[in-house]
Amino acid sequence: MKKKPLVSIIVPIFNVANYVYDCLASIRNQTFNDFEVVMIDDGSTDQSNLICEQFCQLDCRFILHTQKNAGLSVARNKGIQFSSGEFILFVDPDDMLNEKLLEKTTNLLIKYGTDIVSFGYLTLNNDKLLESSYSGPDLGKINSSIALESLFSGQFGNYVWKLLVKKSIYKKNRINFPQDRQFEDVATTYKILGYARTIYFTSDRLYIYRQRKNSITHMHSDKDLQDMLITFNEIDLFIDRNFSSLKSILLNYEFNMIFMLITRMGGWDTNILNVFRPLKRNQKRYIIDAKKTLKKIYRHKKNSKLNKKKQWIKFFLLNLKVFPICIAIKSSLKRG
Structure with missing residues (x-):
């Protein structure tokens, strides 16, 4: 054997x-x-x-x-x-x-x-x-x-x-x-x-x-946000049942993950020129829906002090369209 x-x-x-x-x-x-x-x-x-x-x-x-x-x-x-x-x-x-x-x-x-x-x-x-x-x-x-x-x-x-x-x-x-x-x-x-x-x-x-541009990790679609929210619901249930003390830090994690999706859909992490290009219709709709989700998570965290100020700053910069420029510059510097 x-x-x-x-x-x-x-x-x-x-x-x-x-x-x-x-x-x-x-x-x-x-x-x-x-x-x-x-x-x-x-x-x-x-x-x-x-x-x-x-x-x-x-x-x-x-x-x-x-x-x-x-x-x-x-x-x-x-x-x-x-x-x-x-x-x-x-x-x-x-x-x-x-x-x-x-x-x-x-x-x-x-x-x-x-x-x-x-x-x-x-x-x-x-x-x-x-x-x-x-x-x-x-x-x-x-x-x-x-x-x-x-x-x-x-x-x-x-x-x-x-x-x-x-x-x-x-x-x-x-x-x-x-x-x-x-x-x-x-x-x-x-x-x-x-x-x-x-x-x-x-x-x-x-x-x-x-890292490959055409790998699954770097391909993005309108379905990304929907899939992520399904996953978040599953994680929430698991943490509520088994690790309830981690709920606050989990909400902060979900907030940051949604920001990551917005960054990817806008293409701000791959090319600084994308910041100045008009968004396609599906990109606009996606980012609007993602921002609504961010607001829900932020409101849910009002009783938590964990990174609340940092989240507010991110919101502020995103609404002023400064956040995409910051991300693009950071990504460009990282790639050398």
Whole structure:
């Protein structure tokens, strides 16, 4: 009987032939060897499937499953279903791993006996490695309440691929990625952290996140706000039932996430010239609806002193149309 690996690495794949070889090679080159790679090809029409098959021939730890195109969430959920490891790590197919990622994180799991290890990441932009805006807090071993407070206060990015997670957390708590919705990670990360007994946070930057203009993360639609509000309703229910003391900081988090959506829809974070271009009809409608949502959240927080002044300043600058210019300048400086 084949021995089950300690870690299952799940890689959802769709039309990433230009990047997936580097991704899979970085996994194969890990200094820690007790893992399997579950690749879910979500109906690719380029050479992605062929590249995956080549890795299967080279290394028996690589396993390929194919399906008709059904989206990222379905592919990830299938990966959980097909995995056999005790722990799960998600890797996006255009990203890469530091060769010591598994070695360092599994050592922390063994040393501290936690359910999850969270780590930092670097950003790859135009073949240039940059430190991410999220430093990756070096919190050590903490409980789920502190982890959620750190998430909602913006101390680390809301990405499932920066978490090495005990598989039983997904299975016992029936955690699935929502189908046909954007922001899959936002809809699941809080549950993963909330159901864990303890989490270890290291600031080591062990993941390489590639930024692409045509990736799912950078594609925006009118449906984004609707999807985010559905997710917020789910998070509100979960926090009310399990971590009610975090309600105030959660509202602040939701406020900031809506601001992020406005920034993306306006294109202010990618090109300063977008600030001076007239908004399209769908952009105007989207931003108007988002501002209404912000006002509701702000009114709901009137009894809370948490960042109330900061939110008022953001509102003021947004209404004066100064906020877009500030965002565009900040993004331009960050890109160098």
